[in-house]
Structures are given as C-alpha cells and as structure tokens.
Amino acid sequence: MTRFVKCWLGVAATTATLAFGGGQAFAQKELVFGLQCDRTGPTANVGTVLCPGYHDYIALVNSKGGVEGYKIKVLEIDNEYKVPPAMEAHERFKKEGAILEGLYGTPQTAALNKKLEEDKILGTSPGFGTASAADGKRFPYTFPIAASYWSQGGAAVAFAKEKLGDLKGKKVAYLFYDNPAGKEPLPILEDLAKAEGFELRTFAVPAPGLEMGAQILDITGRYKPDFIITHLFGRAPSVSIKELKGKGFPLNKVVAFVWGSAESDIIAAGGMGIAEGYSTMQFAGVGKDFPVIKDIEAMYKAQGKPAPKEMDSTVYYNRGVFIAALHVEAVRNAIKAKGGAAPTSEDVKKGMEAIKGFTLGGFVPPMELTAADHEGGGWVQIWTVQGGKLVKAKDWFQGNRPTIQKHLAADASKS
Amino acid sequence: MFHRESGVFKTTYSADMALYPLPIAKWTVVVLAAIFVVIIPLAVHEYYLSILNLIFIAIVGALGLNILVGYTGQISIGHGAFMSVGAYTAANLAVRLGLPFWITLPAGGLMAALIGVIVGMPSLRIKGLYLAIATLAGQLIIEWTINHVPAISGGAQASIEVGRPSLFGVSFNTQGHLYFFLLFFAVLAIVATLNLVRSRVGRAFVAVRDQDIAAEIIGINIYRYKLLAFAISSFYAGVCGVLYTYYFGIANYEQFQLIVSIDYLAMIIIGGLGSVLGSIFGAIFVTLLPIAIRIFMEDVGSLFFTQAEMANVISGLRLGVFGGLIIFFLIVEPEGLNRLWRNIRSYFRVWPFSY
Numbered sequence: 001m002t003r004f005v006k007c008w009l010g011v012a013a014t015t016a017t018l019a020f021g022g023g024q025a026f027a028q029k030e031l032v033f034g035l036q037c038d039r040t041g042p043t044a045n046v047g048t049v050l051c052p053g054y055h056d057y058i059a060l061v062n063s064k065g066g067v068e069g070y071k072i073k074v075l076e077i078d079n080e081y082k083v084p085p086a087m088e089a090h091e092r093f094k095k096e097g098a099i100l101e102g103l104y105g106t107p108q109t110a111a112l113n114k115k116l117e118e119d120k121i122l123g124t125s126p127g128f129g130t131a132s133a134a135d136g137k138r139f140p141y142t143f144p145i146a147a148s149y150w151s152q153g154g155a156a157v158a159f160a161k162e163k164l165g166d167l168k169g170k171k172v173a174y175l176f177y178d179n180p181a182g183k184e185p186l187p188i189l190e191d192l193a194k195a196e197g198f199e200l201r202t203f204a205v206p207a208p209g210l211e212m213g214a215q216i217l218d219i220t221g222r223y224k225p226d227f228i229i230t231h232l233f234g235r236a237p238s239v240s241i242k243e244l245k246g247k248g249f250p251l252n253k254v255v256a257f258v259w260g261s262a263e264s265d266i267i268a269a270g271g272m273g274i275a276e277g278y279s280t281m282q283f284a285g286v287g288k289d290f291p292v293i294k295d296i297e298a299m300y301k302a303q304g305k306p307a308p309k310e311m312d313s314t315v316y317y318n319r320g321v322f323i324a325a326l327h328v329e330a331v332r333n334a335i336k337a338k339g340g341a342a343p344t345s346e347d348v349k350k351g352m353e354a355i356k357g358f359t360l361g362g363f364v365p366p367m368e369l370t371a372a373d374h375e376g377g378g379w380v381q382i383w384t385v386q387g388g389k390l391v392k393a394k395d396w397f398q399g400n401r402p403t404i405q406k407h408l409a410a411d412a413s414k415s
Numbered sequence: 416m417f418h419r420e421s422g423v424f425k426t427t428y429s430a431d432m433a434l435y436p437l438p439i440a441k442w443t444v445v446v447l448a449a450i451f452v453v454i455i456p457l458a459v460h461e462y463y464l465s466i467l468n469l470i471f472i473a474i475v476g477a478l479g480l481n482i483l484v485g486y487t488g489q490i491s492i493g494h495g496a497f498m499s500v501g502a503y504t505a506a507n508l509a510v511r512l513g514l515p516f517w518i519t520l521p522a523g524g525l526m527a528a529l530i531g532v533i534v535g536m537p538s539l540r541i542k543g544l545y546l547a548i549a550t551l552a553g554q555l556i557i558e559w560t561i562n563h564v565p566a567i568s569g570g571a572q573a574s575i576e577v578g579r580p581s582l583f584g585v586s587f588n589t590q591g592h593l594y595f596f597l598l599f600f601a602v603l604a605i606v607a608t609l610n611l612v613r614s615r616v617g618r619a620f621v622a623v624r625d626q627d628i629a630a631e632i633i634g635i636n637i638y639r640y641k642l643l644a645f646a647i648s649s650f651y652a653g654v655c656g657v658l659y660t661y662y663f664g665i666a667n668y669e670q671f672q673l674i675v676s677i678d679y680l681a682m683i684i685i686g687g688l689g690s691v692l693g694s695i696f697g698a699i700f701v702t703l704l705p706i707a708i709r710i711f712m713e714d715v716g717s718l719f720f721t722q723a724e725m726a727n728v729i730s731g732l733r734l735g736v737f738g739g740l741i742i743f744f745l746i747v748e749p750e751g752l753n754r755l756w757r758n759i760r761s762y763f764r765v766w767p768f769s770y
Contacts, residue, residue, distance in 0.1 A: 111664075
C-alpha cells in the first residue's frame with residue numbers, strides 16, 4: 001500500500017506542476033484580452049467579419065507601441081453559439097489572466113452574467129444580452145456598451161415619427177423573430193404606441209425565419225401599415241427585404257434593428273439596387289470614411305499586404321473595431337488611473353465606467369459610460385440605402401430616452 | 416486489464432451479476448474515488464475543473480438518453496426540451512418559493528418525467544423514424560410553450576436567474592465547489608443506472624428493445640415499460656437541465672434547443688448504445704474533443720499559419736476533425752467507444768497468449 005500511495009502522490013505532484021506552472025509564462029508588459037466569437041455556428045455570417053475587425057484594431061494598437069506601453073495579446077475562442085463552450089472559454093480566459101473579455105451571443109451572455117460577477121472579470125456584450133444589463137448596479141461586470149433592444153425600439157419609433165410627421169392615428173407593424181430577443185422591445189413599443197397615439201400590431205416570424213410569406217402578406221395585404229419596424233436575425237432580414245419588395249411595399253417606410261442592417265443582408269436580398277430606401281440602425285459607424293479605418297488600411301499597406309476582404313463588409317467589420325476600441329480605451333483609462341502600472345480587471349471596469357467623449361472621429365457615438373449606466377446612453381445612427389450604398393440618414397441620437405429610463409427603473413426595482 | 420481473474424469461481428447467479436465481479440474491482444473503485452474526490456480537486460487548475468464540470472452534467476444527460484435509446488430501443492429527439500422542463504421547474508421553485516436545490520432538483524426531474532411520458536405516448540403505437548418525428552414535435556411544442564407562456568418563462572426574456580446552490584450554509588459558487596456538487600450527481604446517476612440495468616426493470620427494457628412482440632409474449636407489459644423508460648429517461652434529462660441551471664445560474668430555453676438533443680444523441684452513438692460506460696465515454700468525447708483540437712491547434716498551428724488566419728483555421732478544422740473522428744471511430748467500431756474499450760481489454764486479458 002505504501003508504494004501505491006507514493007506512486008499516486010507522484011502523479012499528483014506532476015499534475016500540479018503542470019497545471020500551475022503553465023499559466024505564468026507571460027512577458028512582463030503584456031495584457032491579455034479574451035474574445036469569444038462565432039465563426040462556425042448559426043451566426044457565423046456576423047462572427048467571421050466582426051472578429052477580424054477586432055483583431056485588426058488590436059494589431060493597429062500594437063503596431064503603434066501598444067496601449068500606454070503595454071502590448072495586447074488577444075485569445076479568441078469560437079463558442080459556436082453554444083452555451084457550454086462559452087463557459088469553457090470564460091474559464092480559459094481566466095486561466096490565461098485576461099483582464100476583460102468580449103462576449104458573443106445572447107444565451108451565452110445570460111449564462112455568463114453571474115460568473116463574470118463572481119470572478120470580477122469585465123465582459124462586453126454589444127448587441128447581445130438583455131436590455132436590463134444596462135443597469136450597472138444589477139449586473140456590475142456586464143457592459144452592453146451599445147444601444148439595447150429597448151433603446152433601439154425607442155429610436156425606431158422616433159425615426160418613424162420623423163418620417164411620417166406625426167404618429168397620431170397611424171398604423172405601425174412590428175415584424176420580429178419569435179425568440180426572447182425579438183420580443184424584448186415589445187413593452188417599449190407598446191408604451192410608445194399609447195403615448196404617441198399610433199396603432200401597433202405585431203407579426204412573429206418563427207425560427208429560422210426563412211419563411212415569412214404569410215406574415216408579409218398579412219402586413220401588406222390586410223393590415224396596410226404606414227410604417228414597418230423589423231427586428232430579425234441571421235438570413236431573415238434579407239428574406240424580409242425580398243418579400244416586402246415583392247409585395248410592392250415602399251422600403252423607405254421600413255427600419256431594421258441592428259442585426260438586420262449589414263451590407264450582406266441587403267446584397268443577399270437581391271442587391272443594393274432593389275433595396276433603395278431601406279433604413280437600418282447602427283451602433284457603430286458605417287463605411288470606410290473614418291481615420292481609424294484608414295489607419296488600419298495604412299498598417300496593412302506598410303506591411304506590404306492587401307487589406308483584408310472582410311473590410312468591405314463595413315457594418316460588421318466596424319462593429320469589431322468598435323468593440324476593440326472601447327476595450328483598449330477602458331484599459332488606457334485604467335492604466336492612466338494607476339499611473340502606468342498593469343491594471344487588474346477591476347481597474348479596467350473603472351476605466352470602462354470612465355469612458356466619455358471618445359468618438360474616434362464620429363465612429364463611436366458620444367456615449368458616456370458610468371457605474372450606473374453600462375449602455376452609455378443608447379445611441380444609434382440610421383443609415384439608408386441610397387444610390388447603391390448605405391448613406392447616413394440620421395446622426396447619433398437617443399430616441400425616446402425618458403421611456404427607456406422609466407422601464408429600466410421599473411426593472412431595477414422589481415429585482 | 417490490470418489484474419488477473421484466475422482463481423475466481425462464481426457459484427451463484429447473484430455473484431455472477433454483482434456490481435463488482437472481482438474482489439479487486441472494489442479496490443479499483445476506491446482508487447477512482449481517491450482520484451476524483453481528493454487528488455483532482457487539489458491538484459488540478461480551476462480551468463480543468465470547469466471542463467470536468469461540463470462533462471459531469473453531460474454524463475447525467477447521456478445516461479438518461481441511453482436508458483431510452485440504448486436499453487429500451489425507443490428514440491427521442493426531444494431530450495433538449497425535457498432538460499428545459501427540468502430547468503424551468505427548478506428555477507421557478509427556487510425563485511418564487513425559495514426552495515433549496517435538494518427539493519428543486521428532484522422536482523425538476525419529476526416534472527420532466529411527467530412531460531416525457533406524455534411526449535412518449537406515441538411510442539405505444541409507432542417506432543423508429545415515426546417516433547423520432549413525434550418526439551421532435553414534442554421538442555418544438557415545449558420550446559414554443561416556454562417562449563410564449565410568461566408564467567413559466569418569467570417574462571419576455573424567457574430566462575430566470577437562480578442563486579447558487581447551498582448546503583449547510585456553504586454556497587457552491589466556485590468551479591471547485593461546483594465540482595463536488597456535480598460530481599455527486601454524476602456518480603449518483605452512474606450508480607443508479609448500473610443498478611437499474613441489472614434489475615428486473617432493466618431486463619424488461621432490454622427485452623422490449625430486442626423484440627417487443629416476444630417480450631409481450633413472455634409476459635412483459637410493453638406499454639408500461641415503454642412509458643417507464645420515457646419517464647426514467649426524462650427524469651435524468653430534467654435533472655441534467657437543473658444541473659445546467661445551477662451551474663450557469665440561469666434557466667434559459669435557448670440553451671436547450673434542438674441542437675442539444677442532437678448533441679446528446681451523438682454522445683451515446685459515439686460512446687456506445689446500451690452501455691453505461693459508453694455514455695460516459697460519449698459525454699467525455701463530445702465535450703473534450705473540440706477543446707483538445709483547439710488547444711492542439713493553438714500550439715501546432717502557429718508553425719504553419721499567421722495569427723489572422725489561425726482563428727478561421729482552428730474553427731474550420733475543429734469542425735472537420737471532429738466530424739472526421741466520429742466517422743473514423745464508427746467505422747473502426749460501429750458499436751462505439753465502449754466496444755472499442757472492451758476489445759482492447761479482452762485483448763490484454765489473455766495477453767501475451769492471445770491464441
């Protein structure tokens with residue numbers, strides 16, 4: 001028995017050395033960022049463009065000497081839009097000493113909220129997760145850092161009002177993907193319908209959202225709305241554009257939420273030409289006309305390489321750059337606050353909560369993140385298809401902010 | 416394979432069917448217990464514990480599905496939904512009534528068993544592909560119901576946050592604590608299944624699987640046993656859902672969609688239908704392989720690819736290698752990893768005198 005025990009103690013000791021020794025091989029001046037991504041799952045059309053944008057911005061920062069002298073190492077893990085791999089990814093990031101992580105996916109964000117808080121690691125979920133995560137007191141380590149579906153709902157109604165003049169007595173259709181994310185803006189829309197005096201009818205599209213002939217026929221043939229707000233994911237936005245166009249509905253009376261708004265959605269519907277007038281909501285700048293995008297192009301040129309093809313899909317690519325830029329800015333604030341010392345994740349959280357007036361030349365909204373507001377104010381832009389490309393129709397604005405704040409307050413008091 | 420069996424003679428049926436066929440098997444269990452209860456939690460980094468935790472949860476679900484598919488021969492594509500039934504039952508009880516996990520966990524299992532029996536009723540009249548479609552319908556109906564009934568789902572978000580499980584004032588809130596919590600239920604599920612399949616009920620399941628008409632003729636009430644199989648299997652699925660809920664701290668039906676049902680079917684087919692060890696192998700294989708491929712590629716891939724290419728290459732290769740390995744293992748041994756393991760074992764059993 002003694003030999004047996006010795007043997008196992010030996011095995012245990014070896015395992016322990018391997019397990020604890022492996023994680024300490026960092027260079028001195030290096031910070032680790034974790035990034036979850038979906039390159040092979042159901043939302044791969046977003047992930048394969050968004051994540052290269054993230055990496056390119058980090059590469060740009062590193063090529064200029066890093067952030068306040070610290071180089072950044074990004075560890076990317078593909079969670080395939082599944083929940084268990086997202087948890088595994090989070091634990092891996094923690095093991096590698098990541099000071100923040102970019103989350104990917106709504107159910108994944110929901111599953112990690114609690115863990116992030118327990119581990120005190122900041123996670124960002126732009127365009128994912130629940131609207132109530134904007135409340136920094138309730139979810140201290142989750143940062144939506146972009147307009148939630150509630151804010152988007154408020155903005156959509158504000159845009160409709162601008163288009164139609166007055167909403168009193170008007171009919172508005174809400175076409176949505178039948179999942180929790182799709183239903184999320186409903187309380188806001190219903191509230192605003194009462195306040196503005198318009199009639200709201202909802203049309204649910206069941207997953208996977210590739211077949212919506214019946215709903216579109218119902219909308220265009222029977223309900224005949226004055227305006228349509230769509231909130232769809234994946235391939236569904238292109239189907240909606242195609243169907244609405246086919247039924248002869250004027251696309252300039254349509255506005256899509258942020259996941260129905262990429263160039264690829266419009267091109268898959270039959271090209272920019274047929275979608276003239278289609279309006280989309282954005283939480284990051286669109287197009288290449290920004291200094292930061294030009295810098296990335298210059299970086300590739302300096303390396304003698306062509307700019308990556310993902311760059312042409314500017315909506316998602318720019319969102320990747322947007323996330324990376326806010327991550328870097330938060331870390332910069334944290335390092336400055338510590339006088340140059342390496343920040344911990346809690347410092348980065350404070351750094352993120354100090355972001356204000358960081359716009360990158362109009363690329364990022366004039367958001368102001370605070371300890372209470374992790375959404376930064378819920379800013380969006382509206383871009384419209386005009387003459388074969390997306391053109392900015394409305395600059396950064398917050399639509400119906402008081403209504404959203406009222407709901408956030410009610411939600412906070414409920415929990 | 417580490418011991419010799421010579422000199423062990425069995426003289427009764429009960430000795431032949433004992434859980435420990437050899438005296439030394441008891442020592443094997445002691446060693447395994449020591450490894451899992453003492454050595455691993457002390458020696459292994461939290462990250463690896465988190466992977467083990469996911470495997471433990473998957474083992475519970477895979478065992479349940481194997482009782483139905485492997486032992487009783489009834490197929491189900493609705494197990495993801497049964498998990499969500501367990502998850503929401505437990506979450507509602509825990510949040511609205513403030514009940515502790517040792518009540519919500521069996522309650523979630525029982526509710527899933529009830530729903531499982533209802534969804535399993537078509538099995539009394541149809542088999543095979545037809546039953547697969549009937550249970551698929553069950554999956555979709557349950558998903559839709561949870562999505563559209565706020566009384567179950569707790570509002571438009573369809574997600575309910577639950578606190579960490581606690582026992583005697585100790586809250587299981589780190590991966591290390593959750594490791595013991597989940598290990599306990601995984602072991603319980605394994606022991607329960609091992610005993611179930613060598614009981615009267617287990618033999619009846621096997622008889623129904625092998626030939627249901629013959630089973631009926633020898634006096635087995637096949638309606639009763641088919642529904643019992645659905646009930647037990649869904650109970651495991653429900654418990655699996657409750658474990659996911661406590662592990663993630665949230666019940667959310669988007670975690671239990673159709674793809675999850677398919678993943679669990681994949682686990683038991685790769686592992687081996689109709690075997691307890693096969694369910695464990697399958698759960699380990701499906702959970703661990705993608706992670707192993709990624710870690711391998713992160714080290715080796717950087718020799719061949721640039722950093723920017725790596726991300727796409729890893730994701731793509733992982734899918735390809737994962738699919739390829741499944742096909743490879745099933746060609747090498749159609750009865751799954753469990754059979755492969757037994758082949759290896761029986762080879763070494765007589766080694767070096769294999770003739």
